[in-house]
Every structure is written in structure tokens, then in C-alpha cells.
Amino acid sequence: MSLHHGKPLCVSSIFRPGLYDGQVAIVTGGATGIGKGITKELLFLGCTVVIASRKADRLADGAEEIRNWLQNTGRQASLHVLQCNVRKEDEVKNLISTTVRMFGKLDFLVNNGGGQFLSSTADIRLKGWNAVVETNLTGTFLLCREAYNQWMKDHGGVIVNMAMDMWKGYPFMGHSGAARAGVVNLTKTLGVEWAQSNVRVNAVAPGSSIASPTAAANYGNANIFDAAAVNIPLKRTGTVEEVSSAVCFLLSPGAAFITGETIRIDGGQSFYITPNFRLSEDSKPSDVYRWQSQFDSDHPTGTKSKL
Numbered sequence: 001m002s003l004h005h006g007k008p009l010c011v012s013s014i015f016r017p018g019l020y021d022g023q024v025a026i027v028t029g030g031a032t033g034i035g036k037g038i039t040k041e042l043l044f045l046g047c048t049v050v051i052a053s054r055k056a057d058r059l060a061d062g063a064e065e066i067r068n069w070l071q072n073t074g075r076q077a078s079l080h081v082l083q084c085n086v087r088k089e090d091e092v093k094n095l096i097s098t099t100v101r102m103f104g105k106l107d108f109l110v111n112n113g114g115g116q117f118l119s120s121t122a123d124i125r126l127k128g129w130n131a132v133v134e135t136n137l138t139g140t141f142l143l144c145r146e147a148y149n150q151w152m153k154d155h156g157g158v159i160v161n162m163a164m165d166m167w168k169g170y171p172f173m174g175h176s177g178a179a180r181a182g183v184v185n186l187t188k189t190l191g192v193e194w195a196q197s198n199v200r201v202n203a204v205a206p207g208s209s210i211a212s213p214t215a216a217a218n219y220g221n222a223n224i225f226d227a228a229a230v231n232i233p234l235k236r237t238g239t240v241e242e243v244s245s246a247v248c249f250l251l252s253p254g255a256a257f258i259t260g261e262t263i264r265i266d267g268g269q270s271f272y273i274t275p276n277f278r279l280s281e282d283s284k285p286s287d288v289y290r291w292q293s294q295f296d297s298d299h300p301t302g303t304k305s306k307l
């Protein structure tokens with residue numbers, strides 16, 4: 001552990017201190033989980049960060065925790081909070097315009113906010129489908145469009161979007177898998193369309209394995225991510241910091257010649273097995289998928305692992 005102004009430096013970033021001095025970023029969903037990790041690293045590297053999501057109490061609690069944490073590293077936080085539901089066009093427009101008005105610029109946009117619920121696709125109601133697609137795909141589109149039109153078109157910038165391990169489809173998350181595949185495709189398109197404005201657009205695709213209390217709470221099981229480890233070639237779950245460092249790389253000049261790309265952060269999981277779901281032992285080839293959860297005691301996935 002190193003010391004900074006006599007205080008223990010309790011975080012490490014592989015990037016040089018001050019890398020993002022004077023830069024301004026928006027991180028959606030920046031008060032929890034992966035977004036909080038990204039916010040911390042950007043602040044640590046000198047960036048001004050605006051975190052934005054739906055719930056004011058979450059934003060306030062997250063901001064307080066982040067400020068306290070940053071103080072312990074000996075740095076001053078330039079952290080700001082704006083409420084925004086990415087599904088609402090007027091709120092997205094307001095988030096971008098307020099940020100540009102307050103800080104005079106917008107260098108980075110991290111479209112991290114999002115999520116879904118588990119359901120067999122046959123049981124998803126239209127309202128639920130729309131909620132997930134609007135959150136993950138339409139919200140990403142709206143934020144990209146507004147960031148570009150209101151600032152980046154004339155000044156350049158970098159955008160990082162959020163995908164997931166939907167490469168082979170995503171049983172029981174059909175809505176989110178489809179939306180995230182759309183995000184990957186949109187990322188390629190924008191990488192080409194906006195290159196003329198020196199705007200780079202990339203994405204990260206975490207495996208189903210980045211543990212955070214808020215993410216796990218969404219599925220009603222605090223250990224839901226741990227159960228994924230057995231199907232990950234690197235034999236462990238990932239951390240929010242490991243997503244953050246990939247995002248910070250994509251935002252950095254080190255990635256100046258990378259655009260339209262999606263980086264997998266999944267310990268090799270997506271090259272090995274479809275996440276978390278498997279055909280039941282008695283299924284015939286024509287059978288529909290039957291969900292066997294990692295927690296199904298009759299068929300614990302772990303005992304079937306060949307690794």
C-alpha cells in the first residue's frame with residue numbers, strides 16, 4: 001500500500017494519476033455496482049463525474065459513500081448527481097444539457113445503467129418486454145444521440161456502452177439478450193457514423209458474473225453470481241474493478257484507434273458455455289430449454305463441470 005499526502009492509498013488503478021484531469025464524464029447507474037466502480041476510478045484519475053439514475057435515495061447514498069472513499073485516497077471528488085430515467089427522452093435531454101451547462105463540456109459518456117428480470121420468454125408480457133428494451137437499447141440510443149448532438153458532434157468524445165454475455169442467446173433473459181445484441185450492433189454503427197467527429201463508440205460485455213449487492217438483490221439471491229464461477233475458465237467471478245479498468249482503457253488515449261468494438265470481460269465464459277443455463281438431462285433434442293438453475297440441488301451444475 002502506498003501513501004498519498006500521508007494517507008493510505010486504498011485503491012489502485014493501472015492508469016496514471018491525473019490521466020483524466022479536466023475531463024467530464026456522465027456515468028448512468030453510477031451509484032451502484034459496476035457503475036460505482038467506474039465512477040470511483042474516473043474520480044481517482046481526476047475526472048469530474050456526473051452520476052445519473054432513477055432513484056434519488058440511491059444516488060445520494062452512493063455519492064456519499066464514493067466521496068468518503070475518495071477522501072481516504074487523499075483526493076477531492078468532483079462528483080455530481082442528476083436524476084434521470086434513461087427511458088424518458090426529456091430527462092435524457094435534460095441530463096446532457098445540464099451537464100454541458102454546468103461543466104462547459106462532455107468528454108465521456110458511460111451507458112452503464114440498465115438491467116432486466118428473469119423469465120421464460122413465453123411468459124414475458126409486452127409491458128415487461130418494453131421496459132427492458134427501452135431501458136437497455138432505447139435508453140442507450142437516446143443518451144448517445146443527445147451526447148452527440150448537444151456536444152460531441154462538434155468537440156469529439158468517447159462513449160462506452162454496456163452489453164452482456166448474450167453471444168449465444170440468453171435463455172430466460174430473451175428481452176435483455178435481444179436488447180444488448182442491439183447495443184453491440186448500434187455501437188458498430190455509431191463507431192463508423194461518428195468517426196468523422198472524432199467520437200469513438202465502444203462497449204464492454206461483462207459475463208454473468210460481476211458480483212455486486214444491488215445486482216444480486218435483483219434476483220433475490222445474494223450468492224447468485226458465485227454459482228457462475230464453476231463455468232468460468234478462469235474459475236472465479238469478476239469484480240466491478242475489472243469492468244472499470246476496461247472502461248477506463250476504452251475512454252483513454254490508449255484506445256485512440258479502437259471504435260465500434262465490444263470487449264468481453266468474462267474470464268472466458270462466453271467461449272465455454274452458455275451462462276447459467278443448461279439443457280436438462282432428460283431433454284430430447286427437440287425439447288425446449290428447461291431451466292435448471294445453478295441452485296437446483298438435483299442437478300448442481302458444479303458436479304457436471306469437465307474443467
Ligand SMILES: CCCCCCCCC/C=C/C(=O)SCCNC(=O)CCNC(=O)[C@H](O)C(C)(C)COP(=O)(O)OP(=O)(O)OC[C@H]1O[C@@H](n2cnc3c(N)ncnc32)[C@H](O)[C@@H]1OP(=O)(O)O
Pocket residue numbers: 114115116117118119125127128129131132135164207208209214215216218219224276292293294295
Ligand atoms: C440461476 C442463474 C441465474 C443467473 C442470473 C444472473 C444474471 C447475470 C447477468 C446480468 C446481470 C445484470 O444485469 S445485474 C443488473 C441487475 N439490475 C437491474 O436489473 C436493475 C434494473 N432493472 C429494473 O429496474 C427492472 O428489471 C426493469 C424491468 C428493467 C424496469 O422495471 P420498472 O419497474 O421500472 O418497469 P415498469 O415500466 O414499471 O414495468 C415493469 C414490468 O416489467 C415486468 N416485470 C418486472 N419485473 C418482473 C419480474 N421479476 N418478473 C416478471 N415480470 C417482471 C412486468 O410486466 C412489469 O409490469 P407489471 O406487470 O405491471 O408490474
Ligand SMILES: NC(=O)C1=CN([C@@H]2O[C@H](COP(=O)(O)OP(=O)(O)OC[C@H]3O[C@@H](n4cnc5c(N)ncnc54)[C@H](OP(=O)(O)O)[C@@H]3O)[C@@H](O)[C@H]2O)C=CC1
Pocket residue numbers: 028029030031032033034035052053054055056058059084085086087112113114115116135139162163164165205206207208209210211212214215218
Ligand atoms: N453484474 C453483472 O454480472 C452484469 C451486469 N451487466 C449490466 O451492467 C450494468 C450495471 O449492472 P450492475 O452494477 O451489476 O447492477 P445494478 O443493479 O447495481 O446497477 C444497475 C444500475 O442501473 C440503474 N438503472 C436501471 N434502470 C435505469 C433507468 N431506467 N434509468 C437510469 N438508470 C437506471 C440503476 O439505478 P436506479 O435504480 O437508481 O435507476 C442502477 O444503478 C447493467 O446494465 C447490467 O445489466 C451486464 C452483464 C453482467
